[in-house]
Amino acid sequence: MAKVTVRIPTPLRPLVGGRAELMLEGDSVGEVLSELCAANADFREQLFDSEGQLRNFVNIYVNDRNVRDLEGEQTALMDGEQLDIVPSIAGGAPAGSQPAGNGGGATVADELTPGEIHRYVRHLTMPEVGLAGQKKLKGASVVLIGAGGLGSPAALYLVAAGVGRLGIVDHDAVDITNLQRQILYGTSSVGRSKLESARERLHDLNPEVEVETFEVRLTSENALDVMGGFDIVVDGSDNFPTRYLVSDASVLLGMPSVYGAIFRFDGQASVFGMPGGPCYRCLFREPPPAGLVPNCVEAGVLGVLPGIVGTIQATETVKLILGTGESLSGRLLLIDAMRMEFRTVSIRKDPECPACGEHPTITELIDYEAFCGLASVETNGAGDVPQIEVEELEAALDADEPLAILDVREPYEWVICNLGHRGARLIPEGELVARLNEIDPKVRLVVHCHSGGRSTKAVEFLRQAGYTNAFNLRGGISAWAKRIDTEMATY
Amino acid sequence: MTRPEQVDPSRTASMETLLLRGDLAARIERILESAYPNEGCGVLLGNVEDTGREVIRAVSSKNTWDERSDRYRVDPELVHRLMRAEENGGPGIVGFYHSHPDADPLPSATDRDLAWPWYHYVIWPVRQGVAGHPRGWRLADTGFVEIELRAI
Numbered sequence: 001m002a003k004v005t006v007r008i009p010t011p012l013r014p015l016v017g018g019r020a021e022l023m024l025e026g027d028s029v030g031e032v033l034s035e036l037c038a039a040n041a042d043f044r045e046q047l048f049d050s051e052g053q054l055r056n057f058v059n060i061y062v063n064d065r066n067v068r069d070l071e072g073e074q075t076a077l078m079d080g081e082q083l084d085i086v087p088s089i090a091g092g093a094p095a096g097s098q099p100a101g102n103g104g105g106a107t108v109a110d111e112l113t114p115g116e117i118h119r120y121v122r123h124l125t126m127p128e129v130g131l132a133g134q135k136k137l138k139g140a141s142v143v144l145i146g147a148g149g150l151g152s153p154a155a156l157y158l159v160a161a162g163v164g165r166l167g168i169v170d171h172d173a174v175d176i177t178n179l180q181r182q183i184l185y186g187t188s189s190v191g192r193s194k195l196e197s198a199r200e201r202l203h204d205l206n207p208e209v210e211v212e213t214f215e216v217r218l219t220s221e222n223a224l225d226v227m228g229g230f231d232i233v234v235d236g237s238d239n240f241p242t243r244y245l246v247s248d249a250s251v252l253l254g255m256p257s258v259y260g261a262i263f264r265f266d267g268q269a270s271v272f273g274m275p276g277g278p279c280y281r282c283l284f285r286e287p288p289p290a291g292l293v294p295n296c297v298e299a300g301v302l303g304v305l306p307g308i309v310g311t312i313q314a315t316e317t318v319k320l321i322l323g324t325g326e327s328l329s330g331r332l333l334l335i336d337a338m339r340m341e342f343r344t345v346s347i348r349k350d351p352e353c354p355a356c357g358e359h360p361t362i363t364e365l366i367d368y369e370a371f372c373g374l375a376s377v378e379t380n381g382a383g384d385v386p387q388i389e390v391e392e393l394e395a396a397l398d399a400d401e402p403l404a405i406l407d408v409r410e411p412y413e414w415v416i417c418n419l420g421h422r423g424a425r426l427i428p429e430g431e432l433v434a435r436l437n438e439i440d441p442k443v444r445l446v447v448h449c450h451s452g453g454r455s456t457k458a459v460e461f462l463r464q465a466g467y468t469n470a471f472n473l474r475g476g477i478s479a480w481a482k483r484i485d486t487e488m489a490t491y
Numbered sequence: 492m493t494r495p496e497q498v499d500p501s502r503t504a505s506m507e508t509l510l511l512r513g514d515l516a517a518r519i520e521r522i523l524e525s526a527y528p529n530e531g532c533g534v535l536l537g538n539v540e541d542t543g544r545e546v547i548r549a550v551s552s553k554n555t556w557d558e559r560s561d562r563y564r565v566d567p568e569l570v571h572r573l574m575r576a577e578e579n580g581g582p583g584i585v586g587f588y589h590s591h592p593d594a595d596p597l598p599s600a601t602d603r604d605l606a607w608p609w610y611h612y613v614i615w616p617v618r619q620g621v622a623g624h625p626r627g628w629r630l631a632d633t634g635f636v637e638i639e640l641r642a643i
Contacts, residue, residue: 090562
């Protein structure tokens with residue numbers, strides 16, 4: 001007989017000595033429930049009616065699927081599966097309290113008002129959406145991770161389409177460099193909280209939609225709480241730790257996640273976490289070494305590209321809600337905007353996947369910064385590459401100490417802002433090897449880039465090349481602009 | 492400090508007090524007003540402490556009762572997902588809320604028939620589309636008992 005874990009909801013725990021889960025045996029849902037009730041008459045009364053039928057306000061889930069959608073009590077169980085008892089919470093208003101003419105008939109909460117029918121008329125005329133589809137949209141909830149380049153078009157289209165509830169997670173303020181692609185915001189939003197600004201714009205677009213904002217960084221501590229309250233997650237994040245976090249959390253919660261990513265002229269999109277479909281870890285088991293893939297700040301991004309990918313994410317989300325068409329689950333869409341080519345490659349669920357495979361090892365959320373090597377770079381950086389803070393650099397310059405400042409960014413970045421007036425000179429990282437002879441090894445050398453990534457690598461290289469006086473400026477010119485010269489242009 | 496000799500465990504503060512932040516209550520009220528004249532519903536997530544239960548998040552649900560308009564059923568998929576979240580370290584479900592359009596915030600016969608023990612049920616009256624003062628309830632052996640709903 002199969003050994004399964006049975007999760008007990010809080011109200012029934014007193015009946016089993018306060019325990020949250022039990023290990024029971026049985027080859028079908030019915031057998032396991034019989035075993036559970038055999039020793040406990042109170043339990044039987046909670047779950048079954050006097051004719052021995054499972055009460056309709058009890059739901060049983062096996063591996064995230066309601067057994068009503070499977071074979072009911074006959075649903076077969078395998079070793080190691082989990083059976084969740086989920087109370088159905090229901091009730092009603094006192095009899096006779098309803099306004100006249102509002103009784104009986106169709107589904108309740110998701111009825112459309114005359115105003116909504118007018119607003120969504122272009123949807124209602126489509127056979128693939130229609131009234132039934134529009135009600136599904138109204139009844140659906142979606143949470144968006146990141147209100148940036150991908151999140152902007154995704155939020156706008158989901159709200160315009162009439163998704164009932166949209167959650168948005170972000171903790172940034174609008175920066176002028178965002179406006180080249182983040183179409184949720186305008187010039188008047190610069191400096192304001194992204195979420196505050198987004199809420200206003202989205203409310204103006206469609207006041208029928210409930211927008212719930214989470215002004216936090218998504219972390220292992222809050223991800224399940226934030227994401228758990230929604231049907232679908234749209235990943236609009238721009239970094240690997242968050243992507244793995246969103247994917248793992250969606251697997252733990254049994255909810256689909258709609259993935260998108262961009263790099264200069266290239267884009268990717270897929271749908272993860274569908275029953276039988278792969279997750280992000282099936283596709284990329286491990287993150288690339290930290291620092292290997294430049295982020296948007298370093299590499300830049302074509303402004304319209306997130307517009308393409310974010311709208312594809314919104315399209316996939318709407319299809320999932322409508323339950324129509326073929327989703328990108330099991331396929332990775334690759335977009336090459338330079339050649340304007342769209343192609344898909346097949347991706348399979350990996351049975352060995354540590355998150356969604358047959359024997360998952362990731363059963364709770366982990367430290368994703370460490371997993372992606374970011375924490376270790378920070379420590380190694382501090383250990384192996386000597387650093388100085390921007391305040392120390394300023395003090396040394398003010399005291400006229402002998403030192404040279406080396407800027408390893410690209411010329412276009414130098415144009416935006418630089419420390420030339422404090423004696424800095426530019427040698428882009430890629431030219432460093434060829435132009436080593438321009439650097440005096442005897443003088444103390446402070447190396448900087450935008451935020452510290454490229455300069456750390458440069459200092460590592462310089463030290464190996466014998467420049468033992470080389471130091472990394474922690475936080476780069478970005479830290480200088482924040483803490484020393486707040487008038488400086490930033491990007 | 493003196494304590495009563497015997498305390499009915501079902502009557503201690505932790506069972507009978509629900510702390511609800513003003514901003515959360517206001518958000519719930521907006522949602523229930525927009526559901527009017529139908530019933531709206533949702534889930535209350537939070538912590539169970541000695542001093543009471545505290546709601547830290549309210550999640551609105553679609554109403555999945557299909558047959559008639561004066562009933563509510565919280566989306567079971569949502570409840571399942573929130574239970575999974577709790578199992579994996581998220582906050583627990585401490586109760587549920589729903590509205591009584593143009594009626595008092597007292598449990599109806601249907602509420603009683605379908606209620607589960609332990610959970611706190613908070614009912615908001617919504618009259619002519621405007622939410623009034625909510626009241627909280629918990630199912631005990633003898634029927635519903637009122638809990639203290641404390642705004643913070």
